[in-house]
Amino acid sequence: MATRTSSSGTSAARDRLLATASELFYREGIHSVGVDRIVGEAGVTRATFYRHFPSKEDLVEAYLGVEDANIRAAFDAAEETGAEPRELVGLVIDGLADDVARHHTRGCPFINAAAEYPDADSGVRRAVAAHREWFRSELEHVLEAADAADPRLGAAELVLVRDAAMVGGYLDGWERVRPAFVASARRAAGLPESGVE
Amino acid sequence: MATRTSSSGTSAARDRLLATASELFYREGIHSVGVDRIVGEAGVTRATFYRHFPSKEDLVEAYLGVEDANIRAAFDAAEETGAEPRELVGLVIDGLADDVARHHTRGCPFINAAAEYPDADSGVRRAVAAHREWFRSELEHVLEAADAADPRLGAAELVLVRDAAMVGGYLDGWERVRPAFVASARRAAGLPESGVE
DNA sequence: GGTGAAGTAGAACGATCGTTCTATCTTGTC
DNA sequence: GACAAGATAGAACGATCGTTCTACTTCACC
Structure with a gap:
């Protein structure tokens, strides 16, 4: 067969x-x-x-490739809604929150993998680093388009708070983390506290 | 011998x-x-x-006990400086930053351990949960004494941002994460942006 | 219709895993 | 001086680790 x-x-x-x-x-x-x-x-x-x-490690790297592709696809989908730049920021934050709540309930695949691979030169850690750098710069572009005050710092803060959301969602439960995440994320992105629109 | x-x-x-x-x-x-x-x-x-x-897992739990004791000792030391409640908040945040920069450069011992122990009922995960709950409530008390606006939400945000600082410090380098951490932490605690005093 | 790549089945490799064992020796305490 | 507890040394347990192997079958393509 x-x-x-x-x-x-x-x-x-x-x-x-x-x-x-x-x-x-x-x-x-x-x-x-x-x-x-x-x-x-x-x-x-x-x-x-x-x-x-060729080896188990190649499978591990392929697994991280799948996770990477999924997140990129989610970003693409958000951008294809044709939302305005400032709307898009809200959409992205909501999308990240939704992802943690529904799919990534066991923490971040990249953070978890890095915990098991201490060697920063290993293929796995390189894949983690590449993904994180892409993610950060993608957020920076989104904030830049939305005329954020400091896109670079804002993107760094969003990465920070997203990492925390995945970890906290796993260890403390998403419902306990959600309010803090939404508050921090919207503040970091320069958005008002309330609803999406 | x-x-x-x-x-x-x-x-x-x-x-x-x-x-x-x-x-x-x-x-x-x-x-x-x-x-x-x-x-x-x-x-x-x-x-x-x-x-x-009795087994390796008991050693793992003892290891987490050591880490837990270290952090508790750091809190005790900060409290014994006799600083005023509002000063203490700043001291705690600086202490957390200092700890990430100097000692915990490979991420958070509890988060990393949890990544390797998916069973929430295991002794390791129980130890992680107990430590995190202590840490969160300790921060809440510190914020409460400092008359923070919302000690419960503030503590949750501080936990969030501390988790992220340890993860980000490990994966992206502390110097890249530090500004975002300090900004987010002081904002979450209701402190002004600038220096300690 | 034959060639070759991709599948199945299953045994086997050496290495390491966590754990247990017997046996001997040193030390502090009664 | 005797005794119990703790440390030493080293062999050995069965299980699992990642990996390799041979032998046979099935399908796609020229």
Whole structure:
């Protein structure tokens, strides 16, 4: 059953492997999840696994790539609503809050991964650093377009408060963190305290 | 060389074990550091290890206990300066910043531990939750004494921003995070933007 | 219709994991 | 001097880690 889906490097087995691993890595941590577990739950053999990924670490990096792509897609979707620059800031903040509340209830995939990879030169940490830098500069552009007072500082504060929201949402519960997050984020972005519009 | 130090559960070997493990767990992560490594660097045998700790997880919890005690001691020291309530708020914020800059450059021990322990009922996660609740209520008391507008929300925001400072300090570098941290923290606590006094 | 890549199945590698064991030695206390 | 507790040394447990291997099957493409 060699179901090659496209001419590129993708295949049904590879997709299942990556989807299963992403779920397990996020929910239970990376070092805690063994290769046996992944191939078992993906319904794939070890040989197939190592045909698609040179090592477990490559799978870990691919997992972070999935998370990165998801967030970029969310930003793209927000921008495609055609909202005005100042509206967009509110949309982004609401989107971040919504993401923490619904999808990322076990903390930030990148922060959690970094906790398990102390070597800053490792592929995993490089992926984390690249993602964070993209995220920060993306926020800066959004604030810049909205004529924020200090886009650079504002973006740094938003990153700060988003990190905290993911950590706090995981450890303390989102409902306890939400008010503080919304207050801090809107203040950092130079928005009024109240509703979106 | 059975150097019993006191009549309680402490001993030189146990102290070395705990100090070595604390350093290794913090610097390299918990699952990444094996028992062999710990006993080796502590200059102790496995038998001695298991005489003092029923299992590795007990050592992990003891490690978090050390971190918890350190932070409590720092709060006590700040309170013993005899500063006025409003001064104390500034002292606490400066102390938190100083701690991130000097000691906790690999992130927050509790957040990192939680990343590796998904089970909220585990002893490790219970220790994390207990520490965080103490920390939050301690901040609330400090803000309360300083007649802050909303001590409960302010404390929640301070926890938020402190979490973020430790994460950001680790992943992005403290010098990049410091301005955003100080601005957010002082605003959350209802302090003026500028110096301590 | 044959070639080759991608799949399955399953055994096996050495290394390390956390844990337990026996046996010997040192030390402080009665 | 005897005894118990703590530390030492080192072998060994079964389990799991990430990785590699051989052998066989199935499909897509030229």
